[in-house]
Structure formats: structure tokens, C-alpha cells
Amino acid sequence: MVLEGVDVCIGCLSSPPPWKGLSFWGGYKGILKEMIGRFKYRADFSLLSILQDFLFTAYCKLGLEVDMVVAVPLHQERLRRRGFNQALEIGKVFKKKAVAPIHSHALIRIRETPPQVGLPRRERLKNVRGAFIGREELVKGKRVLLVDDVYTTGATLRECTHVLLQAGARDVAVVVVARTLE
Numbered sequence: 001m002v003l004e005g006v007d008v009c010i011g012c013l014s015s016p017p018p019w020k021g022l023s024f025w026g027g028y029k030g031i032l033k034e035m036i037g038r039f040k041y042r043a044d045f046s047l048l049s050i051l052q053d054f055l056f057t058a059y060c061k062l063g064l065e066v067d068m069v070v071a072v073p074l075h076q077e078r079l080r081r082r083g084f085n086q087a088l089e090i091g092k093v094f095k096k097k098a099v100a101p102i103h104s105h106a107l108i109r110i111r112e113t114p115p116q117v118g119l120p121r122r123e124r125l126k127n128v129r130g131a132f133i134g135r136e137e138l139v140k141g142k143r144v145l146l147v148d149d150v151y152t153t154g155a156t157l158r159e160c161t162h163v164l165l166q167a168g169a170r171d172v173a174v175v176v177v178a179r180t181l182e
Helices: 010-014 030-042 045-062 076-082 086-091 121-128 155-166
Strands: 021-027 068-071 107-109 132-134 143-151 171-179
Touching: 021 030, 021 045, 030 045, 030 086, 030 143, 030 171, 045 086, 045 143, 045 171, 068 086, 086 143, 107 155, 121 155, 132 155, 143 155, 155 171
Parallel strands: 021 171, 068 143, 143 171
Antiparallel strands: 107 132
């Protein structure tokens, strides 16, 4: 589903997002929520291929060309604990499909933040402020596709998009597997 026109949420109307486009495969509920949770928290890699297919389908709905793919990064401590970055693993589909290269060091999480789960929107925005830096030498002038597993309030994706644009990205589009619809 592509968010444009009448599909734009009320929050987006009051505070327009900084990205060029946003697309997602489905609502973050039911079996899709369970699949993402099993992959992310239980390292169930048997689900990776289907989650990649979902992400790629969402990307195709955008109808945009991109120069590079950037996954929302984890802080090195969380990466060490989890063992993998779920957004990066799912985003590798773009390399497989020869859409664009993935640059895992174009966006860096410089500060570990508490998990966003359960925090209200205002706290989520505050939680991620200043948590990322973009690498100008990698993103300047590029059309960036920012990927993640789930869009909830959009706080992390907004902060990452702002940072990439400040680092000189020409524009940023966002694609995720699932989005909360409430």
C-alpha cells in the first residue's frame, strides 16, 4: 500500500513526513506481526525469504528508482545481543534483485536507545532524536531507499530520513514490510 492522496493518515497531514514516498506490504497485525516477531526476536530465518518478498512487493508499488538502499541500523550493543539486524537482512532482497546496492554504513546509530515498543509517539520521537548520523561521502546526491521491518509511529524513520537528507541525500523513500494502521 502506498500512502498518497486520501490514504495519508491524519498525523501525516498535521506533520508531513520528510520522505518522498512510503510503501508497506500489509498491516502490522495477525500472522504478519507474528512472522516479523519470530524472525526479529527468535532468529527464525525460515521466514526471511517471504519477508523479503513482501518488502520487494511494497517497493515495486512505489514506482521510484533509487541509487542505494540503507537499512535502519541497530546500535552495536543491540546488534551484538540480537546477532543480526533484521532490517538489513530483509533489505538484502534489493541486492539479490539487482535494484541497488545496500550501504550498511551510510547511516549509523551512534547512541543506544531504549526499545520503542510501548512508548507513546511523543516519547518515541524524543527517544531517537540525535541517535543517528549519516555519512555524507556515501549519500550525497543519492536517491536513498530506507528500509525497516515495521512502521509504527514513524519516529525512527523520520529521524533517519532527516539525518540522510542533512547528509546530502537527494531524496529518501521508505519501504517497510508492515505498518500499524490505527
